[in-house]
Amino acid sequence: MLNALWLGFFIAAAIAGFARWLGAGDATVFAAMVESLFAMAKLAVEVMVLLFGTLTLWLGFLRIAEAAGLVSALARWLGPLFKRLMPEVPEGHPALGLITLNFAANALGLDNAATPIGLKAMRELQALNPSPVSASNAQILFLVLNASSLTLLPVSIFMYRAQQGAADPTLVFLPILLATSASTLVGLLTVAVAQRLRLWDPVVLAYLLPLALGLGAFMALLASLSAAALASLSSLMGNLVLFGLILLFLVLGAIRKVGVYERFIEGAKEGFDVAKNLLPYLVAMLCAIGVLRASGALDLVLDGIRWAVAQTGWDTRFVDALPTALVKPFSGSAARAMLIETMQSHGVDSFPALAAATIQGSTETTFYVLAVYFGAVGIQRARHAVTCALLAELAGVVAAIAVSYWFFG
Template identity: 50%
Template sequence: MVLNYIWIAFFLIAFVVALGKLLIAGDTTVFTDIINATFDSAKTGFEISLGLTGVLTLWLGIMKIGEKGGLIQSFARAASPIFSKLFPDLPHNHPVTGSIFMNFSANLLGLDNAATPMGLKAMQQLQELNPKKDTASNSMIMFLCINASGLTIIPITVMMYRAQMGAANPSDIFLPILLATLSSTLVAVFVICLKQKINVFQKSLLLLFGGIILFVGGLGWLFNSLEEDKVSLYSTVFANALLFTIICGFLISGIRKKLNVYDTFIEGAKEGFQTAITIIPYLVAILVGIGVFRASGAMDFLIEGIHLAVAGLGIDTQFVGGLPTIFMKPLSGGGARGMMIDAMQTYGADSFVGRLASIAQGTTDTTFYVVALYFGSVNIRNTRYTVQASLLADLAGAIAAIAVTYIFF
């Protein structure tokens, strides 16, 4: 229901802003820009779905081998002590726990191409357990909000863009991103736990959160001790070597179970193709709404209004230059990436705004895209409080990103 209102608001706000630009500013091209944006965004939505087809086909085929080979169940058993607390509605040692574990692990390593198919597989399994097929279950909401919070330990892509833009030390945003994205994820988990009446002070959960904080701190210390040109290299090598090790492990598990590994892969790959087709309408709908909102100039008016308000209060306005990336991130991953690059081009990769935009880009995921993609794959229409909780986590991540930028730079 909330997503319905937000989607309508994109169009109505865009219309009001565009009408004002036409009548007051005499901008005769604004409605042409909006209509062009609808076509471009619809094309982009289809192209994203088409691009996902190959990735989904590959990874759901691999996941099917791991499922029938018993490796997913092994991951489920390993994750059960923690996941049984965060997802109390899931049956003990159910394979979905392994799929969720794999998705979270891929996200932590910044491996988006692997994380998305694993996440869609988890959503299909969660839907099988869902008694109300058109309404998000508690477990789905917890899973989606953690995904949308964007916890990533190795922000490979952001460091790569900073290097391309001429940053003196592309990895100097590594620790700030870790702290900001951790804040976003912890807020997401706490909000959902409170909403679902899950006791966050259980020993296992406290140990988990404490372990994550210690791990992040230790990893930050380790990477800060490395030479700057080694951080991105080691991160990339480690993440991709681990990913290929997992693929080989899945194949070996299939061989041990005496499966016809090739036929099992084809069986899963067919599911991936069907999933890619299913999500097309959902992606087109959300991307067109966002495209219209951007093309109307509504985002520009919002940023300018905030700048005037902040200046009027006598508060430092440096951070306002990074707000386009922050505001765009929940709406469009590509749009936020463009805003980040533009900020580095305009202000400099090593400027306050350039670093803030980079940190914001690595802090959270694209909430509306994630919600449309994952819920759309299983035809969930009533998302309940997923969007509100995810946006609250985005807000926490944005505040944390601004704060750590001031602290570190």
């Protein structure tokens, strides 16, 4: 699928380029397309420099948290909840710790680091699967919650915004938090309906009800603030939570007598290895999207959507953020490239760029996750996983656009 998507970008660009040349007599289109190839290749390297630092930094701190017992403590705390949501997984099974660690990496916005952990968790769940070719209920719930992209601290989005020169990289913290909560809630509810999970179980309610009430109260507080106050609060909370987590990991590690420096270096080396493998994918996708934009094909598609939206009387500013939403279910690297291209074309703090960043932080590569996670363990029948994951994806996109108008409109 990724092969067809990438090839399709170049074919669409070629068709649009020839149409502009033969139809409009614009012979400069090919020079612009070739120039975009080199410009995007250069941009990919510039982005990678900061990405190396970001992944190295956060996987280092995550390793300290793991060594300090924070992840295992979180797994024990979530154990009663998982016992109700995944009744076929025995208490204390290694899969629960890996699932918790995967959620922790996703919550920090380290999607590339979360993938290898998630694959280990899926293999542990497969060992409990009575039908190896058909996804179990536990595997489906894990995959859908993973695909719903619960992101509490989107450090990679902050990094992209910082690299593009944003005045305040953490400005999108609260919008992403609200939008990703919506996608995760829809993912959980759809799986609960399909699997007949008892969400009204007292133990489940003891976990979920305080979270729901807290989120509702928080949204009520946000509704009372002006746009300027919302932006200020989002910036403050983003930076405060970011630095607070670092202090928590370090202090807890010191209390538990963990060699924090040595553990950090171990995790940092892993982060370096993860980051260096991303450059070819980033170059490939950025170049393809650059050619697509230079040929006029992307603008043609967006103009068509913009016209259709305008006929309904709706505001059309969100349309320029849609490329990220449209390719995100298929490819994380393509969506990442679309986000960066939107920032470059419209300005990093423009409404389309802010909306695209919110979409990127609150959605996941649904088809990629399905293919990789199920393919790694030989699952052939996904059952209701696709439907539930796509509904969560749609909820994330709609919520991201809505909160972008609320915060930045």
